[in-house]
Amino acid sequence: MSSEHSDSIAAPERRAVITTAELLALGIMVAVVCWLIFPRGLSESLRTSEMDAVSLSYSNAWLRAQPNDFPLRLLLAEELIELGRFDEARAQLNYVAANAERNRFLERQRWLDARIPFVGLMAIPPEQRAQSPLRQKALNALAALRPAELKDQQLERYAEMALILEQLPQAVAAYHLLAQRQGNPAEWYQRAGGAFLAQGRYREAAQEFLLAMQARQGKAGARDDFLSAMATLQAGGFLDQALREAGRYQQMFLDDNEVLFRLMKLAQAAGDVARAEYYASLLLRLGDKAGADAGVSAGRAP
Numbered sequence: 001m002s003s004e005h006s007d008s009i010a011a012p013e014r015r016a017v018i019t020t021a022e023l024l025a026l027g028i029m030v031a032v033v034c035w036l037i038f039p040r041g042l043s044e045s046l047r048t049s050e051m052d053a054v055s056l057s058y059s060n061a062w063l064r065a066q067p068n069d070f071p072l073r074l075l076l077a078e079e080l081i082e083l084g085r086f087d088e089a090r091a092q093l094n095y096v097a098a099n100a101e102r103n104r105f106l107e108r109q110r111w112l113d114a115r116i117p118f119v120g121l122m123a124i125p126p127e128q129r130a131q132s133p134l135r136q137k138a139l140n141a142l143a144a145l146r147p148a149e150l151k152d153q154q155l156e157r158y159a160e161m162a163l164i165l166e167q168l169p170q171a172v173a174a175y176h177l178l179a180q181r182q183g184n185p186a187e188w189y190q191r192a193g194g195a196f197l198a199q200g201r202y203r204e205a206a207q208e209f210l211l212a213m214q215a216r217q218g219k220a221g222a223r224d225d226f227l228s229a230m231a232t233l234q235a236g237g238f239l240d241q242a243l244r245e246a247g248r249y250q251q252m253f254l255d256d257n258e259v260l261f262r263l264m265k266l267a268q269a270a271g272d273v274a275r276a277e278y279y280a281s282l283l284l285r286l287g288d289k290a291g292a293d294a295g296v297s298a299g300r301a302p
Contacts, residue, residue, distance in 0.1 A: 028061050056080075070096055070105045077112050084123060086116050111154050114141035118161050139165055147174050152181060163195060171195055172208075179215070186212040186221060193228070202236025210245065223253060230266060239270035257286055 059076045063069060073092050080089035089112070096109040117137035121129055129135055142161055147170075150158055159174035175192040179185035193208030206229040213225035226249060233242035246263050253259035264279035 028057060067095070068099060070100050070102075074105065074108050074112065077109075081112060081115055081119055084119070086120060089116060107149055111145065111150065114145050117141050118165075122164075135165070139167070142167060142170065147177055152178060159191075168195060168199060168201075179211075185215040186225065189215060190225070193232075197232060200236075202232050203238060203241065206230075206232040206236075206238075206242075206245070210249075213249070223256060223259060226253065227259065227262060230262060234266060234269065239266070242266055243270055243272060243275060254282060255286065257283065260286070 056076065056079065059072060063073055063076070067073075073096055077089045077092035077096075080086075080092065093109050093113050096105055097113075100106055100109065117134050118141065121132060121134040121138045124132055124134070138161075142158070142165060145158060147155055147158060155174050155178055159171045159178075162168070162171035162174065172192045172195060175188040175195070179188035182188070189208050189212035193205045193212065196202075196205035196208060209225045209229035209232060213222045213229065216222040216225065230242050230246060233239070233245065243266065246266065250259075250263065260279050260283045264276050264283065267273075267276035267279060
């Protein structure tokens with residue numbers, strides 16, 4: 001009886017000896033042993049799963065056992081950067097730089113290394129960024145990158161970084177590179193045009209909208225880009241240039257009432273009476289043709 005009573009008292013005491021931290025450490029050890037037995041599948045699951053505090057701990061434990069798992073190490077570095085843990089991220093990236101041989105790992109390592117000062121700069125209040133030493137570091141990191149080596153998603157982020165850092169030429173060059181790579185070039189020319197327009201550079205913006213127009217395969221989209229270019233030049237006061245561009249591309253839109261009307265108003269604003277009358281005559285012709293077509297259709301109706 002006394003033995004049974006003694007065991008029943010000791011059991012809670014023995015359970016209290018194991019702390020929560022020890023239980024967590026034990027769980028990590030068990031997980032690491034499992035990963036060592038089945039490394040590939042579990043390493044892949046870590047790389048494809050959403051990173052949280054537990055995943056970060058597991059990743060660190062895994063990398064101690066498999067230090068040359070560069071994809072996971074790069075993913076961990078990326079997560080650490082977004083969390084603002086820059087020293088830890090640099091440690092991961094420095095290991096990749098010193099030990100990786102494949103260029104694809106080193107390209108991503110350089111990209112993430114360049115992201116660190118930019119993310120740090122974005123973490124401070126906007127009014128303090130211009131005077132922060134991080135701004136110059138971010139500019140240096142941006143200049144050190146080679147856009148042609150970046151993947152499309154990285155290149156788009158590069159353009160965003162360049163715009164935020166007020167490096168408009170780099171952003172536009174990145175958009176042009178994306179236009180060459182992808183099947184929707186007009187979208188990237190439009191973005192470049194919007195970037196120029198935000199800086200009040202109307203001529204450059206209009207040229208980008210005209211590039212978007214030329215890249216369009218459907219006429220409807222080309223028409224919208226053409227009108228954007230004309231409106232941009234007119235807004236900037238470049239009426240003569242707007243008329244020159246109109247004369248270059250107007251053949252594409254001679255059967256479009258809205259385009260002809262806008263061109264007529266543009267010519268009137270520029271004081272070019274002859275050109276305004278020309279567009280007005282084309283509008284009248286289209287109106288007469290539409291009326292005649294309507295009459296023919298009415299005559300054929302039963």
